[in-house]
Every structure is written in structure tokens, then in C-alpha cells.
Amino acid sequence: EVQLLESGGGLVQPGGSLRLSCAASGFSFVSHTMTWVRQSPGKELEWVSIITGSSGTIFYADSVKGRFTISRDNPKSTLYLQMNSLRAEDTAVYYCAKVATYHYSESGGYYIDAFDVWGRGTMVTVSS
């Protein structure tokens, strides 16, 4: 069974740091792009960051660029999100998700990403 389990959330003061982990099982971790999505209380989903299997391609949302760092340890099948300079607006449930990538041959060829497996999430609260 494909599973993702996040950990590392908690209460942290503004300006502090936290590292989230996402332990993957049941699939070839190295073969899949992985992503982080967050949801502030009562708010919509917000995409945070993405990393390819080789770690060769990484992108961030503008709201976290320069403060958050995504990484992965393929032998350990674990995804990470290092969060620094945390702000109150970073308070959210953080989900990791596995990305299924599909290739389309039209328009010169392109790829579609779908977040097909999600973890249960870990809560991060930034407050003094």
C-alpha cells in the first residue's frame, strides 16, 4: 500500500525554524516527484514546493521562497521541508503528496502533474 506519513509539526515562535519530514512507503520513491501543499485554518489549499526524483528541479511558491528549503533522501524514502524565519501566516496543516506525471505528445510534447497520493498532514503553528 502506498503511504505517506508527515511528522515534525508543532508550535514555534515567529522567526523560528522547523523541519518537516514525510516518510514514504509502498512505491519507488526515487522515481517520483514529490510536493508540499499547505492549508491555513479555514482557508484554501496553497501549493508550497516541488522536487523531482533526482532533486535536479525544485520550485517554490513566492510566499516561501528564500525561507523554505525542500529536499529528499532517496535511500531513506523521505521528503523534507526546512522552514526558517517562520511567520504567523505560515500557520497551517502541511501535506506532502506524491506526484504522478503524464506525458502528452500534442503541442510539441508536455507533462501533466497530478497529486495522486497524500499524507494526513502535520500542523505547524507559529505563535508567541
Add this chain to the structure above:
Amino acid sequence: AIQMTQSPSSLSASIGDRVTITCRASQDIRNELGWYQQKPGKAPKLLIYAASSLQSGVPSRFSGSGSGTDFTLTVSSLQPEDFATYYCLQDYSFPYTFGQGTKVEI
């Protein structure tokens, strides 16, 4: 960043109703759009990818259509377990962006 605008933000429906939710992109995104369902306190679940492809295991009453800037998620006959919030997500360009969500209530 590409803006995704969903409508309506909420709707009330009954069991057996046909429900349609729309998502509009601020620019052409081809068919690079997915639909996700989220129930309270739970992680989102993938329903549709590439605008119209049904994810494995998702009931056939769910369908998606559209390309370019206008997309639609349709539930042909609403079931009790379908009351949830639905989000669209564009994966055409970074940063990926979600719509603001549509809450489907009884």
C-alpha cells in the same frame, strides 16, 4: 502567477442532483488542470487530472471537461459521500495555483 477562479464558492444541493463547478484560469493552460475533493479534517483526494481523465478508483459520476481557460467538474448524481469542498489546481506553470474552493452542502 496564474490565477484560478472557481465558481460558485458554495452551493446547496440534494441527493441525486446534477452539480457543476467551474474553474477559470487567468491565461491559457491547455488541459493542465486537476480537480481535488476534500472532506473536513482530511487530506485532499485526486478526482480528475489532465482536465478530463478520471483517476483510478473514482466513481464514474465524476467527470471533467474543458481546455484553455474554462473548465468544469460535474457530478452527475450527487451521493451523500460527495458533500465536500472541491478545488481545481493548474499545473501548467510554476507556481502551481489552486482555486479558492467550492463547498458543496446539503
